[in-house]
Amino acid sequence: MTATDPTPAARSDDEVFVEGADWETIVDAVVDDTLTVNMGPQHPSTHGVLRLILELDGETVLGLKPVVGYLHTGIEKNAEYRTWVQGTTFFTRMDYLSPLFNELAYCLGVERLLDIEVPERAQAVRVILTEFNRIASHLVWLATAGMELGTTTVMTAGFREREHVLDLFESQSGLRMNHAYIRPGGLAQDVTDDFVARCDALLELLPARIADYEDLLLENPIWRDRLEGVGIIDAEACYRYGITGPLLRAAGVPWDLRKAQPYSGIDAYDFEVATDDACDSYGRFLVRLEEMRQSMRIIRQALDSLPGGPVMVPDRRIAWPSQQSLGADGIGNDPEYIRHIMGESMESLINHFKLVTQGFTVPAGQVYSAVESPRGELGYAITSTGTNKPYRVHVRDPSFVNLQGADEMTRGLMISDVVAVVSSIDPVMGGVDR
């Protein structure tokens, strides 16, 4: 059976796909001698709460229906009742493995509506941190893929290195995940003094660790056997579904928004788009490994040319008024600033009050801003009616789009391959369900 062979039994009842439907309805619709397995939402290998309805003949997969929505959070709707700055703290929680990309894509859109230019230093730091985020995300992918394919050593190794990256994030934003560090207009605060040293240490550590993974996996016959020729999806099918990211690049298409529609000055750095023409899970593995290397290349160049200056637009009607400083009792409001607004300038106090409670207004208009997240094109379609809140923010999440290919990629394979394929798609349910 080839991957494109449409099985009538699996194709006939697509309404299950759309409606979800009760379990009885699904079971009744099944042809007699096949077995329907409800894989998920509670299953060790479904990346959280993805539910796959598998139709099996023995162990052979006749059809796969992804059912999503178990992690629906209503973030898009919620954001319509929050100010533009508060939106950052919401969107960062969607695809929780690439929080900075969510923040970046959203802020790029808002900045375009505001028609402001972000300071160079903020742009460089954005690039550095998002590329580190890409590495962290790919490390989690490696870890979970290892776990799902039964090699727990890869799992702990991946999470171990990711922890170092998260330490860096924590040192800059105060949070391991869901940072809300990138804000419309720049960054929440400037990087710390030891930022470059910390990044250097990471750039020292990571290449050796990635080489370790290659030693462990590249020539591992079982690893290759599990991934090679499994989950094939070619460029044509990728176009059809709108699949982007490592899946598309593993199908031989060098499509990368960092090259195609550069953002945050990323076109100033020299790097290559990793591709592979195998179209299979192993190709995606190679592409992701190479992307980690290329990300480090970008970070290296960005660090070497890190400009000075502010990290927030000078416009005091947009920039967050409060400043943080480190005192004897930890981080808190800057006493200088407090003295200024409380003792010296009534106008400053009013401005502070208005900005913090009401936020700034954004000119009416529509914008679509997209970045290359670790999983593909992450796009934010933002509509403003000129108020202090977004009228509507729709997110094009790559996990959601890429997941559509799962059925085609798994058809005719076996159960164990389903796990390999889903892990090679690398869906993050927080992003899929939003």
Added chain:
Amino acid sequence: MAATPLWVPILQTVVVFAYFLLVTAVLIWAERRIVGAMQSRVGPNRVGPFGMLQTLVDGVKMFFKEDVTPAMVNRPIYNVAPLVGVVAGFLSIAVIPIGGEVRLFGETFTLVVADLSVGALWILAMGSIHVYSVFLAGWASNSPYPLLGGIRASAQMVSYEIAQALAVASVLIYAGSLRISDIVAGQAGDGLIAGMPGWYAIPLFPAFLVFVVGMVAEAGRPPFDLAEAEGELVGGFNTEYSGLRFGMFMLAEFMQVVTMSAIVVTLFLGGPSGPTFGLPDSVAWIMPILWFFVKMAAFIFFFILLRGALPRTRYHRLMDLGWKVLIPVALVWTLVTAVFVLIDEQGGLTNEARITMIGVAGAIVIGLLLAAPPRSKEPASASAAERDREEVAP
């Protein structure tokens, strides 16, 4: 046979079973520590010295946990299945000597429960019964994942049993006996080349390899843990089990590791035999026990390393390996062994001629394995084909 006092068999039974239970408990702890070390973790280190009592505590925990029986299971079979595995595991070690002759209170005996005249068959038979535990558990659970796990397990274990039985057959032909004590005795002393041990693993090396691969599959351990496959089938055959019954499956699995290690040491690596370094007789009896333990521990360590290093294989690749590689190799080697033994009985060859022939035959087998790696799927593209060519044989 002279009449032995009753306490001797009782002592034998208690010592052997306690020994294997203890080794199993230590294995579980050692696995968690060693895999932990491989994965830059600590592993259990709270209970007892170096966390060694963790197994005990876990056992108590299993005992007191709520035992949930799903409503739709086939109750009698569901209840019996875990017991079958544990019992089969215990029974198969009954014929394995864990040491040499021991002299105690004027009685001389071996540390083995029963030296059956069909000992080797007993081991194979108990291995087959173990399959029932897994298969019945999967079937009786009345749920898709256990069913798939049970089907996988029975197919996997039955196919690897054939390969293993063929490997054992060449040992039996070589030793000329089914009795385990004869097989052990046959491996004592020097081998074909003076100075090398007379272990059957050397003249029967292909059979030894087949047995080692087969025993990993038989024990259902990574990378052949397809019947459990927690990443795919949640827990496979034991998905619907909880509490003490689940604990019994755990115990049976780890018992299998110990049993298989003990069997391979006994059949291929001389069992308890080994040099005594000229120690006086009063302490020399300890050496065989020590040797047996060291050899067995080496295999247990091998099992643990496999678990820490390798991903799980695919189901059809596992079957390919069993049917297309292991069984033919074992079959050929059984025939070759038979021919050698026949030649020996007809007058024999010189040692040099034997060694040469073994070497040539071994080279042919290895050459065949390397030349034709089993690959059933078409390469996805030109680059995948290129990768295939570079790939080493599994």
